[in-house]
Amino acid sequence: MSLVLQTHRLSKSFGSVNAVSNLSIVLNKSSITAILGGNGAGKTTTLSMLLGLLLPSSGRIEIFGKDFISNRYPALSRMNFSSPYVDLPQRLTVRENLLVYAKLYGLRQPSASVDNMLQTFQLEEFSDRRLRKLSAGQKTRVSLAKALINKPELLLLDEPTASLDPETAGWVRELLSDYQKEEGATILLASHDMKEVEQLCQKVILLRKGKLVEEGSPSELLTKYDRQTMEDVFLDVSKGVNQ
Amino acid sequence: MKIGSVSRIQALLLRYLYVLRSSWPRIIEIAYWPTMQLIIWGFVSLHFGASQPEITASGILISVVLVWDSLFRSHVSYTLSFLEEMWSRNLGNLFVAPLRPWELMIALASISLIRTFIGMIPAALLAIPFFGVSVFDMGLPLIAFFFNLVFTGWAISQVVTGILIRYGLGAESLTWVIPFLIAPVSCIYYPLSTLPEWLQQVAHWIPTSYVFEGMRYLLLEGLWREDLLIKAFLLNCFYFTLGMSIFLFAFRSARKNGLLLQAGE
Numbered sequence: 068m069s070l071v072l073q074t075h076r077l078s079k080s081f082g083s084v085n086a087v088s089n090l091s092i093v094l095n096k097s098s099i100t101a102i103l104g105g106n107g108a109g110k111t112t113t114l115s116m117l118l119g120l121l122l123p124s125s126g127r128i129e130i131f132g133k134d135f136i137s138n139r140y141p142a143l144s145r146m147n148f149s150s151p152y153v154d155l156p157q158r159l160t161v162r163e164n165l166l167v168y169a170k171l172y173g174l175r176q177p178s179a180s181v182d183n184m185l186q187t188f189q190l191e192e193f194s195d196r197r198l199r200k201l202s203a204g205q206k207t208r209v210s211l212a213k214a215l216i217n218k219p220e221l222l223l224l225d226e227p228t229a230s231l232d233p234e235t236a237g238w239v240r241e242l243l244s245d246y247q248k249e250e251g252a253t254i255l256l257a258s259h260d261m262k263e264v265e266q267l268c269q270k271v272i273l274l275r276k277g278k279l280v281e282e283g284s285p286s287e288l289l290t291k292y293d294r295q296t297m298e299d300v301f302l303d304v305s306k307g308v309n310q
Numbered sequence: 311m312k313i314g315s316v317s318r319i320q321a322l323l324l325r326y327l328y329v330l331r332s333s334w335p336r337i338i339e340i341a342y343w344p345t346m347q348l349i350i351w352g353f354v355s356l357h358f359g360a361s362q363p364e365i366t367a368s369g370i371l372i373s374v375v376l377v378w379d380s381l382f383r384s385h386v387s388y389t390l391s392f393l394e395e396m397w398s399r400n401l402g403n404l405f406v407a408p409l410r411p412w413e414l415m416i417a418l419a420s421i422s423l424i425r426t427f428i429g430m431i432p433a434a435l436l437a438i439p440f441f442g443v444s445v446f447d448m449g450l451p452l453i454a455f456f457f458n459l460v461f462t463g464w465a466i467s468q469v470v471t472g473i474l475i476r477y478g479l480g481a482e483s484l485t486w487v488i489p490f491l492i493a494p495v496s497c498i499y500y501p502l503s504t505l506p507e508w509l510q511q512v513a514h515w516i517p518t519s520y521v522f523e524g525m526r527y528l529l530l531e532g533l534w535r536e537d538l539l540i541k542a543f544l545l546n547c548f549y550f551t552l553g554m555s556i557f558l559f560a561f562r563s564a565r566k567n568g569l570l571l572q573a574g575e
Binding site for chain 1: 313314317318320321322324325328329332333394395398399400402403404405406407408409410562565566567568570571
């Protein structure tokens, strides 16, 4: 199975605070991996480094087989990202936002791609509405549509179903799962929703205080910790049980 | 320039045009301030023209006000468009796309030019019937004066956006403050010889002082001093490069300190 992303002893410190320490992870092609951890565990710092928004203090990132730090732009055109903590321009309509990003990613038929995303995310009826007039859930769908507009081979998601009602969250999970299968995409998602992790992910990476403390498939972790749910595993790991 | 770069610059320009189009008050505001400046200085010019005609000869006062405003407008337009990204917390999304910082700079400069024209043209046209002054009478030199000042405006914007990306929205007020730092030594309303000797030495390092000296030569003596414009241009190239380096340094520093994802209100 080929590797899409690999980090080697990746570290980031802010002054005397070690946000991420010696993190070595691999993401296989066509897989969904969750990165979990409590607040301040280093998830966002890790995602930021993997997106090129944050320079590591030390260590190496390889994406699509090439060093990411020195070869960022070609990789970025094959990646995308969504986070509830990063907004899209509120004054622009849904269609305008998606069209701008379709062009930013250099798509050959930007309008057709936008129409496709509007349909996929059931946003057609809001397409000419400004983003600031949408509900939180609708905005999350627009953000996800933006994240899929360039059909990324590597998709990084920060809490993809935050602020969605259970029904829409389930529908988004299904959509992401289908996308991963159909396109052979690799997805790394940070989430606090353990049900989502169990349902979607083939692999889980658990961080605590910036360090990798556990790694494996949900079923392996459930067995190892002798627990029924990932939530219990998460709590055990957070408390340092079994380590 | 590669096709990908052109597409990304077009995408950003489209984004700024959408913002502009989304609000009529915003378009009116762009033209409002230069027009107000024109009206106030037009009446000041009429007042002085009656008692001291040498001050307002050949429409010099109105002309310099309008031309100086092109620097201010180009700078503010560039920086406000950048601030728009910070206000909407969109920098994170922009920089996870394959967007190079220099592509962002070109897009900002392009929208700045469009907004400057929207702001300046109505004021310049109104000056003709209301105060009998046409800056267009300067002919081709007007283009040289205008672009030199716009160029200075962009150089200042590079520094201000660099500070903004590094220090965040707390530094927002610098947008309006910094251009006025160079106003006293730009010799907009008075000749260079008015300044004390030591300040004249400072003014020699400011490109705008050559622009306004050049304008005075042209309007008052009918002389086209291209040497002054060349000095202004060379200084502008220096400051623009310096400004760009400051922005790129600040951008790298922001990446080092994790500020791109946090930038916003």
